[in-house]
Amino acid sequence: MxxxxxxxxxxxxxxxxxxxxxxxxxxxxxxxxxxxxxxxxxxxxxxxxxxxxxxxxxxxxxxxxxxxxxxxxxxxxxxxxxxxxxxxxxxxxxxxxxxxxxxxxxxxxxxxIDIPSIPELIKEKSENLVKKVGLGNFLKIVNDIDPVSLNNISANDTNRLKRIWEVYSFTGIPFSEWKKKQNxxxxxxxxxxxxxxxxxxxxxxxxxxxxxxxxxxxxxxxxxxxxxxxxxxxxxxxxxxxxxxxxxxxxxxxxxxxxxxxxxxxxxxxxxxxxxxxxxxxxxxxxxxxxxxxxxxxxxxxxx
The missing domain is CATH 3.40.50.300 (P-loop containing nucleotide triphosphate hydrolases)
Structure with a gap:
């Protein structure tokens, strides 16, 4: 342009x-x-x-x-x-x-990154999961599914933690793998x-x-x-x-x-x-x- x-x-x-x-x-x-x-x-x-x-x-x-x-x-x-x-x-x-x-x-x-749109149901599940298990335990869950994505974010950044969980839950592919794709x-x-x-x-x-x-x-x-x-x-x-x-x-x-x-x-x-x-x-x-x-x-x- x-x-x-x-x-x-x-x-x-x-x-x-x-x-x-x-x-x-x-x-x-x-x-x-x-x-x-x-x-x-x-x-x-x-x-x-x-x-x-x-x-x-x-x-x-x-x-x-x-x-x-x-x-x-x-x-x-x-x-x-x-x-x-x-x-x-x-x-x-x-x-x-x-x-x-x-x-x-x-x-x-x-x-x-061209990630599929996450359905509202998945977003609601992530919100409810954080409330149910607490942020500390949710962090452990996210670490189990995608430890690489945690490298550059705060352990208190609830929104980004939920995003990592949501992407994996909906697509079955870790967020860190999606980030390797061309923008x-x-x-x-x-x-x-x-x-x-x-x-x-x-x-x-x-x-x-x-x-x-x-x-x-x-x-x-x-x-x-x-x-x-x-x-x-x-x-x-x-x-x-x-x-x-x-x-x-x-x-x-x-x-x-x-x-x-x-x-x-x-x-x-x-x-x-x-x-x-x-x-x-x-x-x-x-x-x-x-x-x-x-x-x-x-x-x-x-x-x-």
Whole structure:
């Protein structure tokens, strides 16, 4: 493809969207979401989706367009963004892709393993098995079927552990064997510029703590209350979004508001730590890297 894709990436809560807006105005671009939770229509406050004013200011794509009952994933996002890219290629509109879900960006640029879609029944079985035997014993089960896949993941990464179990249970082939197969590519030799922002972890933590409280004041509790009324399967991605389990426990009188706030902040800080580790060790070609918050960077400093 001839069109250059511009990526503004880094951990959550650092203000990537504000820089994306300024850059979009400078180059007459469109902003596209690359955050796995901002796709959901049911969570606007808790996922920090762009404001109504921002949406009027610049065209935004792939925000709040998926219902929470859908088990959205990286393959669906790659196919969805591919349609947006192809549509805007006609007019050669600059595309600014913003988000912290590094895996989405990596798979868009480097392709995805062609693994058969896992049925909901298998996903439900993996969820129930973890609850039944506990994470420690589930880890042993996964190790028995595919020890190679455990080499590069955390023993506490429930989602990836379940993924390994699900793939083997459905296909009879270990996930590590599937990974040896050639990737399916979404883009043909893409030209891209990644602008990576990794401010001080401690300063990001401060923002995370303040932002979670602000979200609660803006209506996040009522947002989760409405989500609970839908009686969705708790294994769905939206039900595991940062803040949803914590606020759910508060609304169910399992925890106090203070506990809810403390746990919500901690979960998000843990996520920031994982994001920083991922971005600092990823193999993607970084065009420019900054150790400041995006709002402190003049868009003119971005090498287009």
């Amino acid at each position: 001839n069109q250059t894709l511009y990526f503004i990436v880094g951990p959550t809560a650092i203000g990537k969207s504000s820089l994306a807006l300024r850059l979009a105005e400078k180059i007459n671009g469109v902003i596209i979401n690359a955050d796995s939770m901002q796709v959901y229509s049911n969570l606007k406050i808790l996922t920090a989706r762009p404001s109504s004013a921002d949406l009027k200011r610049i065209s935004h794509q792939l925000y709040g367009y998926v219902d929470g009952s859908i088990r959205y994933n990286v393959a669906k996002w790659c196919n969805d963004i591919l349609k947006v890219i192809q549509k805007n290629q006609i007019n050669n509109t600059p595309l600014i892709i913003v988000g912290g879900t590094g895996m989405y960006i990596d798979k868009l640029l480097n392709g995805l 399916n590519f979404f883009l043909n030799k893409p030209d891209y510029h990644i602008y990576l922002f990794t401010p001080s972890r401690e300063k990001i933590y401060e923002r995370v703590n303040m932002r979670f409280k602000k979200m609660l004041n803006q209506g996040a509790i009522e947002e989760v209350r409405q989500l609970i009324l839908l009686k969705l399967d708790k294994s769905l991605p939206i039900m595991r979004a940062h803040g949803v389990p914590e606020i759910t426990d508060y609304l169910s009188n399992v925890s106090t508001l203070d506990d809810c706030i403390s746990r919500g902040q901690q979960i998000t800080r843990n996520y920031v730590k994982r994001q920083l580790t991922w971005w600092r060790s990823c193999s993607l070609r970084i065009h420019q890297s900054f150790d400041e918050f995006p709002e402190k960077i003049d868009e003119k400093l971005l090498k287009i």
